[in-house]
Amino acid sequence: MIYLNAFLFAGLICLIGQIILDNTKLTAGHVTTLFVVIGAFLDTFSLYDKFVLWAGGGALVPITSFGHLLIHGALDKASEYGFIGLAMGMFDLTSTGIISAIVISFILSIFFNPKS
Amino acid sequence: MEKNKYQDLVKKHTPKENRLYNGIIAFITGGIMGVIGQFLIEVYVSYLNISTKEAGTFMIITLIFIGCLLTCFGFFDKWVNFAKAGLFVPITGFAHAMQSAALDYKKEGLVTGIGACMLKLTGSVIIFGVVSAYIFGMIRLLIFGGNI
Numbered sequence: 001m002i003y004l005n006a007f008l009f010a011g012l013i014c015l016i017g018q019i020i021l022d023n024t025k026l027t028a029g030h031v032t033t034l035f036v037v038i039g040a041f042l043d044t045f046s047l048y049d050k051f052v053l054w055a056g057g058g059a060l061v062p063i064t065s066f067g068h069l070l071i072h073g074a075l076d077k078a079s080e081y082g083f084i085g086l087a088m089g090m091f092d093l094t095s096t097g098i099i100s101a102i103v104i105s106f107i108l109s110i111f112f113n114p115k116s
Numbered sequence: 117m118e119k120n121k122y123q124d125l126v127k128k129h130t131p132k133e134n135r136l137y138n139g140i141i142a143f144i145t146g147g148i149m150g151v152i153g154q155f156l157i158e159v160y161v162s163y164l165n166i167s168t169k170e171a172g173t174f175m176i177i178t179l180i181f182i183g184c185l186l187t188c189f190g191f192f193d194k195w196v197n198f199a200k201a202g203l204f205v206p207i208t209g210f211a212h213a214m215q216s217a218a219l220d221y222k223k224e225g226l227v228t229g230i231g232a233c234m235l236k237l238t239g240s241v242i243i244f245g246v247v248s249a250y251i252f253g254m255i256r257l258l259i260f261g262g263n264i
Contacts, residue, residue: 010150011143017201018142036245044252057153071249086253109218115190
């Protein structure tokens with residue numbers, strides 16, 4: 001059942017992205033940036049957590065989960081340390097994604113050449 | 117009059133994108149990515165004996181690695197052209213953008229090429245994410261106080 005939820009949720013987010021892409025002049029970069037902001041907005045009131053419970057990996061795979069994880073870590077630390085906690089915990093949960101992406105793509109780009 | 121005619125001609129001959137077809141392809145590919153994510157989480161939970169939260173992190177790293185590797189082999193560009201939003205909205209798009217920027221600027225050297233330009237496309241995602249999360253967190257703290 002959770003596989004169906006994952007399929008529907010991830011598919012729906014991609015469909016919204018495709019509709020925005022087709023009907024406006026925004027590029028792929030704009031769409032992904034917009035989705036990160038939407039994800040952060042949805043998790044401000046713990047709405048995205050419910051999506052994650054409902055759709056599992058389907059809610060974690062789209063880029064919206066990046067915004068969700070950013071603000072989730074920030075609010076976790078903020079409940080302990082107040083305003084300075086926002087800056088302390090911002091990268092707590094996302095650092096694995098960002099750092100592995102940077103390290104992997106740096107190492108791979110040394111070994112590979114661009115295909116034209 | 118001439119200008120209008122010209123614009124009409126241009127409009128007539130610009131290839132029309134089939135929006136319904138694009139949408140269906142994006143829905144199916146995105147959904148498959150979600151199912152793969154959920155499948156990887158369950159595999160990691162049952163074989164590595166870790167919590168679901170940790171398994172989610174492992175799953176994201178796996179997808180990033182696959183995205184980077186396929187970009188290096190040159191498959192991913194074709195797939196993105198075909199599936200569009202179905203592949204660049206999932207986290208693989210993040211990896212693809214970073215990897216292709218790194219490969220494109222490789223010829224300019226390690227520091228001024230890869231180092232300076234690797235985040236050219238993905239930088240906006242990180243920066244807008246951080247700034248918006250900071251502002252939303254500030255609003256939440258001001259309205260609801262510290263206890264969440």
